[in-house]
Each structure stands twice: as structure tokens, then as C-alpha cells.
Amino acid sequence: MQHLSRLLEAILSEGFRLKFSKCNFANNYAKYLGHIIENNSVRPLKDYLTAVKNFPIPETRKNIRQFLGKVNFHHKFIPHSAIILDPLHNLLRKDVKFIWSKECQESFDRIKQLLCSKPILRIFDPAQPIKIYTDASIKGVGAILKQEDKTGVSKPVAYFSKKLTESQKKKKAIYLECLAIKESLKYWQHWLMGKEFVIYSDHKPLENLNIKARTDEELGDLMHYLSQYNFKVKYNAGQSNQEADCLSRNPVLEPDEN
Numbered sequence: 001m002q003h004l005s006r007l008l009e010a011i012l013s014e015g016f017r018l019k020f021s022k023c024n025f026a027n028n029y030a031k032y033l034g035h036i037i038e039n040n041s042v043r044p045l046k047d048y049l050t051a052v053k054n055f056p057i058p059e060t061r062k063n064i065r066q067f068l069g070k071v072n073f074h075h076k077f078i079p080h081s082a083i084i085l086d087p088l089h090n091l092l093r094k095d096v097k098f099i100w101s102k103e104c105q106e107s108f109d110r111i112k113q114l115l116c117s118k119p120i121l122r123i124f125d126p127a128q129p130i131k132i133y134t135d136a137s138i139k140g141v142g143a144i145l146k147q148e149d150k151t152g153v154s155k156p157v158a159y160f161s162k163k164l165t166e167s168q169k170k171k172k173a174i175y176l177e178c179l180a181i182k183e184s185l186k187y188w189q190h191w192l193m194g195k196e197f198v199i200y201s202d203h204k205p206l207e208n209l210n211i212k213a214r215t216d217e218e219l220g221d222l223m224h225y226l227s228q229y230n231f232k233v234k235y236n237a238g239q240s241n242q243e244a245d246c247l248s249r250n251p252v253l254e255p256d257e258n
Contacts, residue, residue: 034073040149043120044074053116057108061098064088071111077119079142079159084111122147122155130197133236134184136176140164143184145191160184171218177203178222185229192229200236207233 004025011018024030029038034045051070058064068088071078078084087103090096125147131154134143142161146154162183168176181199185192199206209223 037123040123040125041120041155042123043118044077044115048074049116053112055112057100057105058088059100061092064091067108071115074115076159077121078111078114079144079161084114122149122157124157124191126191126195130192130195131200132181132184132188132197132231133200134177134180135202136173136180138164138169141176141180141183143180143187145184145188158188160187173203174205174209175218175222177201177206178209178219178226181206181233182222182225185226185231192231194230196230199231199233201233202236204235207235209233 029036031037031045034048035042036045048070052067055067055070056063058067068085071085084107087101087107091098091100091104124145128147131146132143133146134141136142140161140163143159144156145158145160147157149155160183164176168179171179181201209219
């Protein structure tokens with residue numbers, strides 16, 4: 001009731017109006033912008049998933065754009081969607097003839113399967129400890145933000161992955177691992193600014209990142225950005241860092257060319 005009272009007070013103070021017939025109170029779940037929010041978690045609305053599941057095989061580039069539009073709305077629930085959808089994205093290129101290949105069909109079927117498998121993410125809680133698992137590969141950088149539930153089990157709150165530019169692919173490992181930290185913190189800065197958190201990486205040299213940055217200009221530039229955050233880096237063996245490892249090898253976001 002305290003949360004409801006604060007919400008109504010904020011609405012009143014800003015001069016907004018609510019239509020009572022469209023309000024629901026004391027529910028244990030809510031539908032919001034294509035999602036269902038329930039038990040401190042969020043998942044895609046069934047109607048949206050049904051639209052993806054029943055989407056016919058694309059016959060034109062316009063059909064592919066329509067399908068990708070539906071899938072991309074919920075890409076945060078499919079960490080490695082960019083690689084899976086790569087054959088479909090290639091068909092949108094002007095220099096590629098439209099041919100629905102076996103790879104396209106596999107991509108189409110696989111993304112449907114993953115998105116319709118009832119993926120769930122935990123809702124971010126600013127009062128709970130934050131754990132971030134990062135990794136880098138020749139394909140890209142990736143990270144997972146996790147928080148513990150009431151039983152003490154770490155649950156995924158958000159996924160992040162991004163492709164590398166051609167010039168970045170030539171950098172040494174420690175630079176890429178540090179870049180994974182920078183890009184993920186930048187992506188989640190609305191949650192992380194002013195918070196203490198721990199970053200786990202399977203790249204042990206990151207534990208001495210501050211020392212290495214003093215003699216490496218490129219690392220120094222990255223550390224300049226990271227200095228605005230309050231975090232510690234802890235070594236996490238590769239076997240226990242598999243989820244972030246998967247994200248870096250199956251990136252979602254396109255690289256920044258600038």
C-alpha cells in the first residue's frame with residue numbers, strides 16, 4: 001500500500017489523470033508494454049509470442065523486416081539472437097539475391113523456438129547486491145547482470161552483447177576484456193551509477209587492471225571511463241563463466257564504427 005500511495009501522490013503532484021475503468025488494484029501481476037510483470041520477474045506477453053510463433057515463412061524482404069521487428073522487440077530475452085538471425089539479416093542486403101535457404105529456415109525456426117520457450121528475467125532491485133559477469137572473444141563482448149532471489153539463487157536480470165569492429169578484433173586480450181566491462185557498464189549505467197557492484201571475469205589479469213593501465217595508454221583510456229563507477233573485479237574461472245562466454249561469442253548489438 002505504501003508503494004501505491006507514493007505512486008498516486010506522484011501522479012497527483014504532476015497533474016496526471018487516470019481512468020478508473022482501466023485501473024486494477026491489488027493484483028499479483030500486471031501487463032505492461034507487451035510484458036507480464038509478476039513475482040519480481042518479467043516475461044513476454046503470450047499474445048506477442050503467439051504472433052511470432054504463427055508468423056509465416058517470409059517470401060519478401062518486407063516480410064523479413066516485419067518478422068525481425070517482432071523478434072527484436074523481445075531480443076533482450078534471447079542473448080545470442082544476432083548470430084541466429086544473421087542469415088535473415090543477410091537477405092536484407094541490396095547486393096544479396098533473395099533466396100530462402102536451409103540456413104534461413106533453421107534461423108527462422110530456431111529463433112521462434114527460443115523466444116517461445118517462456119524466457120524470464122528478474123526485475124532489477126536497486127537495494128540488492130549486483131553481480132556482473134563479463135567476457136570477450138574475437139567476435140564480440142558480452143555480459144550478464146545478476147541478482148539473487150529470496151532463496152539466494154542468482155537470477156539473470158539483463159543480458160548484453162556487442163560485436164567488435166575490425167580494428168578492435170586486432171587488440172590484445174586484456175584490452176578486449178576491459179572493453180567488455182566498459183561497454184556493459186555503459187549499457188547499464190542507469191542502474192550502476194552510484195552503486196557498488198562486483199564484476200566477475202575469467203581473465204585473471206583484470207584483477208590488477210589499475211596497475212597495468214598505468215603503463216598502457218589504451219587501457220588508460222578505458223580506465224578513465226570506468227573510474228566513474230564503484231566496482232571490484234574478481235577472477236571467475238572459465239567453466240563458471242559460461243553464460244557470459246556464450247554472449248561474447250554470439251553478440252547481439254552491432255559495433256560502433258566511430
